Amino acid sequence: MTVFARRARASAGRMHPELSLVSYTLLGHLEERGGCRATDLAAHYALDKSTVSRQVAALERAALIERRQDPEDHRVSVLHLTDTGRRILGQVTESRRAAFRERLAGWPEEDLERFAAYLTRYNAWPVQPPREA
Secondary structure (H helix, E strand, C coil): CHHHHHHHHHHHHHHCCCCCHHHHHHHHHHHHHCCECHHHHHHHHCCCHHHHHHHHHHHHHCCCEEEEECCCCCCCEEEEECHHHHHHHHHHHHHHHHHHHHHHCCCCHHHHHHHHHHHHHHHCCCCCCCCCC
């Protein structure tokens, strides 16, 4: 698992210098949801608010996301992908898919099905919310 995580982090960095694995994941969530608050990101990924804040600040500096005022509650800002963020996320996603296709190309169908089932089972583990310090 450590090797898997290390490779994932390294591949994200090779695809775009400002895009860590965490950043890539956050951008994907923002795209999927059509935007959300930073506190929603922290809750969804069970991350500390300060961790998300640092990631959000880096993504804003890279012009990959922007804050927009919530039309229903002007006290709240909602994070959205910029056009650049959407384009880079698409490029990184396609690169990752191509890498997965290449790595799994020679696997028999039965192995692919078993691997997919194991990943589904692994990802179904309940996420624990972060503990407040």
